[in-house]
Amino acid sequence: MAARIIFLFLLPFLPYSVSDFRSPAMPVDELVALLDLVGGLIAEPGWAELHPHPCTDTPWPGIQCEVAAGDTDILHVTGIHVGADVSPSPPCKSSAFLSPDSLLHLPFLKTFSLFGCFLSPNSVSLPPSIFTNSSSLEQLVLDANTGLTGEIPSSVSKLKRLRVFCLSQNAFHGVIPEEIGSLRSLQELDLSYNRFRGEIPVEIGELSSLRIIDLSSNELQGELPASIGSLHSLQKIDLSLNYLSGRVPPELGELKNLVLLDFSNNNLTGPLPDALSRLNELEYFLMENNPLNTSIPLFLGGLKKLQVIGISGCGLLGSIPSFFASLVSLTALSLDKNSLNGSVPESLGSLPKLGQLNLSQNQLSGEIGFSEEFVRRLGKRLDVRDNHGLCTKVHKYQEDSFNLEAPPCLGSTANNGRIGNNSLGGNSGDQEPGDLKINPSSNGNGGTGSWHELGFLSGLIFLGQLTLQAIAIVMTLAV
Numbered sequence: 487m488a489a490r491i492i493f494l495f496l497l498p499f500l501p502y503s504v505s506d507f508r509s510p511a512m513p514v515d516e517l518v519a520l521l522d523l524v525g526g527l528i529a530e531p532g533w534a535e536l537h538p539h540p541c542t543d544t545p546w547p548g549i550q551c552e553v554a555a556g557d558t559d560i561l562h563v564t565g566i567h568v569g570a571d572v573s574p575s576p577p578c579k580s581s582a583f584l585s586p587d588s589l590l591h592l593p594f595l596k597t598f599s600l601f602g603c604f605l606s607p608n609s610v611s612l613p614p615s616i617f618t619n620s621s622s623l624e625q626l627v628l629d630a631n632t633g634l635t636g637e638i639p640s641s642v643s644k645l646k647r648l649r650v651f652c653l654s655q656n657a658f659h660g661v662i663p664e665e666i667g668s669l670r671s672l673q674e675l676d677l678s679y680n681r682f683r684g685e686i687p688v689e690i691g692e693l694s695s696l697r698i699i700d701l702s703s704n705e706l707q708g709e710l711p712a713s714i715g716s717l718h719s720l721q722k723i724d725l726s727l728n729y730l731s732g733r734v735p736p737e738l739g740e741l742k743n744l745v746l747l748d749f750s751n752n753n754l755t756g757p758l759p760d761a762l763s764r765l766n767e768l769e770y771f772l773m774e775n776n777p778l779n780t781s782i783p784l785f786l787g788g789l790k791k792l793q794v795i796g797i798s799g800c801g802l803l804g805s806i807p808s809f810f811a812s813l814v815s816l817t818a819l820s821l822d823k824n825s826l827n828g829s830v831p832e833s834l835g836s837l838p839k840l841g842q843l844n845l846s847q848n849q850l851s852g853e854i855g856f857s858e859e860f861v862r863r864l865g866k867r868l869d870v871r872d873n874h875g876l877c878t879k880v881h882k883y884q885e886d887s888f889n890l891e892a893p894p895c896l897g898s899t900a901n902n903g904r905i906g907n908n909s910l911g912g913n914s915g916d917q918e919p920g921d922l923k924i925n926p927s928s929n930g931n932g933g934t935g936s937w938h939e940l941g942f943l944s945g946l947i948f949l950g951q952l953t954l955q956a957i958a959i960v961m962t963l964a965v
């Protein structure tokens with residue numbers, strides 16, 4: 487991003503921007519094409535007349551120029567950036583359009599970027615003819631144009647030098663054309679926040695220079711193509727918020743440089759392939775809200791650089807393995823909204839960087855054995871709500887008033903802390919997010935036992951030893 491911005495400010499400092507005895511000049515047809523293009527976009531009709539020398543005497547913000555190779559008297563436009571984020575450039579007009587011929591007459595253009603320029607209800611699409619094999623385009627960035635619609639023309643494949651292709655937050659639809667696979671120089675592909683549908687084309691695997699792929703928040707369906715595994719330079723893959731289904735192909739284990747994997751909010755099924763144990767550089771593993779319906783994948787325990795693991799809402803079964811304690815870089819672990827049972831490994835509390843732990847909405851049981859220091863450090867970011875069998879040692883956290891929602895363990899730990907099959911802390915997750923404390927001022931609405939009842943009950947338990955039967959009676963009265 488920084489690289490994209492820099493050139494905007496560079497211009498005034500270039501030597502030929504100063505009025506000179508003999509300034510280099512732009513070829514007339516190029517100047518006409520530039521005026522034509524920008525004239526179609528911006529709101530100020532007199533802009534071009536007031537700025538007849540966009541590269542030199544009357545520089546335009548957002549325009550980048552370079553002297554021609556071999557002829558220092560000639561200037562070419564190499565970068566155009568128009569949009570709400572360029573100042574003091576005039577804003578785009580409500581009827582902004584893309585003059586189809588103008589791009590063709592800017593053969594030295596390397597960067598073309600429009601930000602928030604075509605805004606709905608203005609509706610603009612990319613004419614297929616604007617992309618030709620004589621283009622020098624390396625970066626095509628059209629972001630946040632709510633009126634930019636239609637499909638990606640397959641002619642985009644003619645842009646052989648394209649390194650950055652970003653169409654985030656527009657209104658594109660249709661399928662991702664398979665021709666995209668011939669953009670062999672592509673390093674960054676961002677089609678996020680549009681309405682692309684259909685399958686991810688297999689040809690995507692031919693983009694061997696790709697480092698970032700973001701197709702999040704679209705309507706993509708079908709299975710993940712195994713060819714993604716051939717993208718050996720890939721560092722970030724975000725396919726979240728789509729309708730992708732089926733299993734994650736084992737070939738993805740070949741992505742040795744991957745740092746971020748986000749497949750959250752899809753329809754992917756388990757089990758995840760063990761081959762993912764080879765993603766040794768992985769720092770972010772986000773798989774939330776997919777029907778994996780398996781136990782917690784063991785390969786995670788071998789990925790020592792992991793910082794964030796999000797596997798909530800995955801239908802996970804069985805117990806929480808102890809290996810998490812060996813992931814010493816972990817800062818956030820989300821296991822909420824699953825069907826995990828068994829006890830909470832006390833060793834989680836020894837993770838030095840852990841700042842967020844969500845275990846809520848599972849079937850965990852037994853005593854929470856975290857140190858007071860750990861509970862204090864995480865505060866509200868430790869969430870154990872809605873686990874019907876969890877309890878805490880009464881005296882342990884109360885001095886710091888960290889009242890875990892889980893009730894105090896009764897009597898000896900021989901009963902494993904279980905106090906019945908109903909929820910004492912059974913409150914819905916809709917309460918103040920992350921609130922781990924018993925908060926009498928919260929509005930308990932519905933569910934078994936509001937916050938008020940809970941406080942009442944806890945008070946009783948503090949007062950004396952209650953038997954299981956007594957609690958059952960109190961519950962009955964309270965509900």
Ligand SMILES: *[C@@H]1O[C@H](CO)[C@@H](O)[C@H](O)[C@H]1NC(C)=O
Nearest residue numbers: 617618619620621644645646
């Ligand atoms: C560009 O396309 C034209 C016609 O579409 C073709 O004749 C020409 O050979 C192509 N040039 C290159 C370098 O591919």
Ligand SMILES: *[C@@H]1O[C@H](CO)[C@@H](O)[C@H](O)[C@H]1NC(C)=O
Nearest residue numbers: 729730731732752753754755
């Ligand atoms: C999810 O995938 C299953 C098949 O695995 C299919 O029956 C279901 O309709 C899919 N759901 C969505 C929302 O796509």
Ligand SMILES: *[C@@H]1O[C@H](CO)[C@@H](O)[C@H](O)[C@H]1NC(C)=O
Nearest residue numbers: 755756777778779800801825
């Ligand atoms: C996964 O488990 C959920 C809840 O237990 C269930 O509704 C869903 O049908 C299961 N999906 C698959 C693919 O088994």
Ligand SMILES: *[C@@H]1O[C@H](CO)[C@@H](O)[C@H](O)[C@H]1NC(C)=O
Nearest residue numbers: 803804805825826827828829
């Ligand atoms: C946890 O759930 C699994 C099935 O999902 C079951 O086989 C196992 O006995 C349960 N363990 C405990 C401690 O409840």
Ligand SMILES: *[C@@H]1O[C@H](CO)[C@@H](O)[C@H](O)[C@H]1NC(C)=O
Nearest residue numbers: 905906907908909934954958
């Ligand atoms: C467990 O809950 C069910 C349904 O809420 C209830 O019918 C049953 O009596 C409860 N069992 C115990 C031991 O409390």
Ligand SMILES: *[C@@H]1O[C@H](CO)[C@@H](O)[C@H](O)[C@H]1NC(C)=O
Nearest residue numbers: 822844846867869915919920
């Ligand atoms: C923990 O997860 C639950 C359920 O997904 C959610 O409602 C709650 O806000 C989360 N807590 C924190 C502290 O993020």
